[in-house]
Amino acid sequence: xxxxxxxxxxxxxxxxxxxxxxxxxxxxxxxxxxxxxxxxxxxxxxxxxxxxxxxxxxxxxxxxxxxxxxxxxxxxxxxxxxxxxxxxxxxxxxxxxxxxxxxxxxxxxxxxxxxxxxxxxxxxxxxxxxxxxxxxxxxxxxxxxxxxxxxxxxxxxxxxxxxxxxxxxxxxxxxxxxxxxxxxxxxxxxxxxxxxxxxxxxxxxxxxxxxxxxxxxxxxxxxxxxxxxxxxxxxxxxxxxxxxxxxxxxxxxxxxxxxxxxxxxxxxxxxxxxxxxxxxxxxxxxxxxxxxxxxxxxxxxxxxxxxxxxxxxxxxxxxxxxxxxxxxxxxxxxxxxxxxxxxxxxxxxxxxxxxxxxxxxxxxxxxxxxxxxxxxxxxxxxxxxxxxxxxxxxxxxxxxxxxxxxxxxxxxxxxxxxxxxxxxxxxxxxxxxxxxxxxxxxxxxxxxxxxxxxxxxxxxxxxxxxxxxxxxxxxxxxxxxxxxxxxxxxxxxxxxxxxxxxxxxxxxxxxxxxxxxxxxxxxxxxxxxxxxxxxxxx
Amino acid sequence: xxxxxxxxxxxxxxxxxxxxxxxxxxxxxxxxxxxxxxxxxxxxxxxxxxxxxxxxxxxxxxxxxxxxxxxxxxxxxxxxxxxxxxxxxxxxxxxxxxxxxxxxxxxxxxxxxxxxxxxxxxxxxxxxxxxxxxxxxxxxxx
Numbered sequence: 001x002x003x004x005x006x007x008x009x010x011x012x013x014x015x016x017x018x019x020x021x022x023x024x025x026x027x028x029x030x031x032x033x034x035x036x037x038x039x040x041x042x043x044x045x046x047x048x049x050x051x052x053x054x055x056x057x058x059x060x061x062x063x064x065x066x067x068x069x070x071x072x073x074x075x076x077x078x079x080x081x082x083x084x085x086x087x088x089x090x091x092x093x094x095x096x097x098x099x100x101x102x103x104x105x106x107x108x109x110x111x112x113x114x115x116x117x118x119x120x121x122x123x124x125x126x127x128x129x130x131x132x133x134x135x136x137x138x139x140x141x142x143x144x145x146x147x148x149x150x151x152x153x154x155x156x157x158x159x160x161x162x163x164x165x166x167x168x169x170x171x172x173x174x175x176x177x178x179x180x181x182x183x184x185x186x187x188x189x190x191x192x193x194x195x196x197x198x199x200x201x202x203x204x205x206x207x208x209x210x211x212x213x214x215x216x217x218x219x220x221x222x223x224x225x226x227x228x229x230x231x232x233x234x235x236x237x238x239x240x241x242x243x244x245x246x247x248x249x250x251x252x253x254x255x256x257x258x259x260x261x262x263x264x265x266x267x268x269x270x271x272x273x274x275x276x277x278x279x280x281x282x283x284x285x286x287x288x289x290x291x292x293x294x295x296x297x298x299x300x301x302x303x304x305x306x307x308x309x310x311x312x313x314x315x316x317x318x319x320x321x322x323x324x325x326x327x328x329x330x331x332x333x334x335x336x337x338x339x340x341x342x343x344x345x346x347x348x349x350x351x352x353x354x355x356x357x358x359x360x361x362x363x364x365x366x367x368x369x370x371x372x373x374x375x376x377x378x379x380x381x382x383x384x385x386x387x388x389x390x391x392x393x394x395x396x397x398x399x400x401x402x403x404x405x406x407x408x409x410x411x412x413x414x415x416x417x418x419x420x421x422x423x424x425x426x427x428x429x430x431x432x433x434x435x436x437x438x439x440x441x442x443x444x445x446x447x448x449x450x451x452x453x454x455x456x457x458x459x460x461x462x463x464x465x466x467x468x469x470x471x472x473x474x475x476x477x478x479x480x481x482x483x484x485x486x487x488x489x490x491x492x493x494x495x496x497x498x499x500x501x502x503x504x505x506x507x508x509x510x511x512x513x514x515x516x517x518x519x520x521x522x523x524x525x526x527x528x529x530x531x532x533x534x535x536x537x538x
Numbered sequence: 539x540x541x542x543x544x545x546x547x548x549x550x551x552x553x554x555x556x557x558x559x560x561x562x563x564x565x566x567x568x569x570x571x572x573x574x575x576x577x578x579x580x581x582x583x584x585x586x587x588x589x590x591x592x593x594x595x596x597x598x599x600x601x602x603x604x605x606x607x608x609x610x611x612x613x614x615x616x617x618x619x620x621x622x623x624x625x626x627x628x629x630x631x632x633x634x635x636x637x638x639x640x641x642x643x644x645x646x647x648x649x650x651x652x653x654x655x656x657x658x659x660x661x662x663x664x665x666x667x668x669x670x671x672x673x674x675x676x677x678x679x680x
Contacts, residue, residue: 178590420574465576508622510670511585511594513677516577520585520592528573528585528592 010055011104012163017044018093018100019229025089026232032081041089042071048096057109060099066117067092079125088120090233166259169220176209176216177409177503183209184500184524210501213409217258221405224302224309225253227266231273235298238277245295246281252302257309257405264383265311265403268376272313272399273298275372280317280397290394292316308427309405314398320391322348329357346486349389353377384425384518386535388486410504412521412531413480414497418467421497421529423521424480428534430488432496434476449479449490456481458490464537465516470494482534491534504531544636546654548661549614549627551598551607557654557661558614558625560633567613567624580606581676583626588615596673597626621670648672 024041028034049064067089074081099111183205190198232248239246257265281287281296288294298315322345329335329351335343343351351357355374380387384404391397404410404427412423413432435449435458442448446457458479462469479490502521506512518533545560565588572584572595583597583606593615599607607626615624634656641655649672651665 181590417576420576422576467576505592506622507592507594510621510623510674510677511575511582513674514575514577514582514680517575522587522590522592526571526587528587530576530585532576 006055007103010051011100014048014051014060014096014100017048018097020044021048021093022090022233023229025086025093026236028081029083029086029236035075038071038075038081042068042075045071052109055109057099057103059111059113060096060103060109063092063096063099063111063113063117066113066120070120070123073123082125084123084125088116088123090237091116092120164219169259172216173220173409176213179209180213180409180501180503181522181524184502185526186524188524217409220258220260221256222259222262223253224255224257224262224311227262227269228253228300231269231300234270235273235277238274239281239296242277242283244277244281244283246277247295247297249297249299250301251299255302255304255309257403261383261403261405264379265401268379268401269300269311269313271372271376273300276313276315276317276397280315280319282318286318304405305402309403311401311403312398314396316396319393319396320349320352320389321393322391325349325351329354332356344486346388346390349391350377350387350485352389353387381533381536382512382518384533386483409501411499412502413499414523414529415461415478415480415493416495416497417462417465417493418470420467421523421527422461422465422493423500423502423529423531424482424534425518425531426499428482428532429480430483431481433479433481433490435479435490436476440477451481451488451490454488456488456490458492461491461493464491484535484538502529502531545633546636546639546661546663547614547633548631549612550629550631551602551627552604553628554604555631555659555661556598556627557663559651559663559666562617562664562666563614564617565615566630567615570613572609577680579676579680581673583609586613586624588624591618591622593622593624595624595626596669599626599628601669601673601676616666616670620666623670623673625669 021041021044024037024044028037028041031037045064045068049061049068052058052060052064070085070088073079074085079085095111095113095116099107099109102111103109183202186205187202190202228250231250235246235248276298281298282290282292284294287296296315296317298313300311300313302309302311304310322343325348326335326340326343330337330340334354334357335351353373353376357372357374377387380401380403386402388400388402389397390400404425411426413426413429415422415424431451433449433451439449440447440458443455443457448455448457450456458477460469461467478493478496480493480496481488481490483489500523502523504519504521507514507517507519511517516533516537517530519531521529521531523529546557547560547563548555548557550556567586567588570586570588572586574584575582575594578584578594580600581596583595583600585592585594587593595613597607599605607628609626611626611628612630613624613626614630636654639654639656643653643655645652645662645665648668649665650668651663654661654663
């Protein structure tokens with residue numbers, strides 16, 4: 001019988017079971033008496049065995065069977081679920097993950113299982129492990145969305161969900177984006193003189209398009225859980241390898257992001273967590289000597305703020321010394337000494353994001369191989385996000401990532417600067433203001449104006465972009481207030497044109513290398529505009 | 539099934555002849571409107587809207603350091619599967635089969651694939667990746 005038509009379903013469902021098994025194993029290690037988790041783990045192993053057997057993947061079925069047997073022994077009370085059981089099960093799920101990845105690429109599902117099956121069968125509680133602790137889990141597969149956003153494609157609602165290929169979702173958002181561009185074109189054609197009925201139809205079209213856009217984006221949204229659910233396992237394994245005990249907490253797993261954002265976020269988050277385990281959390285002895293709890297703590301928290309998702313990764317480790325960071329950056333020639341003196345505390349922490357910066361005394365195989373926070377920072381920038389770092393020596397570090405929920409169709413403010421029209425994502429703007437000349441004063445080398453009793457320095461956007469400076473003639477100046485490098489600044493523009501919804505087009509190769517722009521868009525009359533990457537403009 | 543015939547697209551930049559494998563070019567545009575790109579160096583003359591696709595334009599005159607080309611030139615849109623970029627050239631001169639070359643020299647410069655000797659004179663064939671990587675380096679240094 002030709003089983004190839006069922007391959008995609010097998011791969012997808014087996015991955016779900018293996019991901020669930022990983023979570024359950026880590027959870028059971030903390031709460032071994034949770035019989036519901038024991039049962040769930042047994043059932044998942046049983047399901048994998050059954051599906052693999054029906055597809056003819058003998059090795060996968062045999063290994064899943066061995067894991068199922070081990071869980072059965074736990075279930076019968078033969079022994080308690082401990083670190084030894086967890087190690088064997090995790091090693092098994094790793095092998096199964098690799099085998100399933102191979103199968104999805106056309107492999108025959110054969111894998112080396114004899115040694116592990118023997119060790120599983122011979123397992124005796126309390127005996128020394130016959131192999132070192134397992135390696136960190138294999139890379140997560142790309143998120144697989146289920147239509148309807150957050151709802152898992154489980155058996156609970158079999159008729160209400162459907163699996164959709166991700167390339168179809170990408171095409172859907174592209175077509176919707178082009179429709180938005182078309183609508184803008186129509187609006188520009190009908191700007192001056194048109195029958196009332198046309199105006200009504202255009203209003204309806206705009207409303208329907210907004211609704212279509214919302215629905216399409218909703219379909220693409222996936223919960224953060226899609227990528228973070230494997231992190232407890234990752235932190236556990238990394239901690240064990242370093243002999244560190246770490247409590248890892250995830251908050252806001254249900255927060256949703258566009259699937260393309262999630263795909264790009266996974267690696268940066270892994271790197272930040274690895275840094276926290278490797279360089280942040282101290283050894284048990286050091287922590288106890290410092291009067292801290294022996295167990296370190298890392299919290300990954302997500303929350304929604306307007307059109308942004310804010311992710312923070314906080315550890316209670318040794319923290320960073322801004323003066324030491326500045327000294328290192330100067331020593332390495334990454335920043336000039338005179339500039340270094342003027343850096344704020346937040347800017348000093350951001351020095352860790354410069355290429356080539358590393359203060360780790362020794363290179364470990366967990367992190368610190370040279371590709372560090374600069375890669376993280378670059379990924380976050382490419383997503384239109386902002387990275388901020390705060391730290392206190394002895395108390396720990398906190399890395400905050402602010403990300404747009406979606407990058408496909410967004411609201412921008414069009415501004416005039418020099419000879420061009422420039423688009424600024426509204427999520428980057430804190431406020432717009434028409435500032436009167438008499439409200440502007442000098443503070444040091446800067447012109448400033450007061451906003452909520454705070455002196456905001458004014459910078460010329462034309463000057464930053466190398467555009468001709470317009471003669472200032474009017475009584476008031478158009479300023480947009482935004483955050484750059486942790487500070488509020490007022491960007492002086494020639495004039496505000498207006499707000500518009502645009503479909504963001506990726507820049508591609510080679511333009512993506514140009515700093516300060518994050519994408520392009522086509523306005524109604526075919527005019528090309530570029531989106532400023534405000535936080536990374538300087 | 540017919541075999542793909544390899545052909546060389548010959549064009550001029552400030553009078554000098556250059557070539558590109560026709561396979562590297564997806565479209566030739568003779569009428570277009572250039573829109574400015576914020577912060578772009580002189581190498582990037584702007585961007586065009588080609589059938590709803592936003593394509594940045596590299597001025598090969600500025601890229602080779604011989605000064606800007608007139609905006610009334612011709613755009614060679616590069617293979618979109620490998621890059622999103624068009625080259626502004628003075629004009630397209632001819633398309634000839636590679637077999638017409640009577641000799642060739644290897645190029646040591648990364649921007650060029652080779653120097654082809656044709657009956658009517660030499661043509662420096664651009665390297666697709668060499669040029670795109672060169673532009674990336676220019677943009678990165680901005």
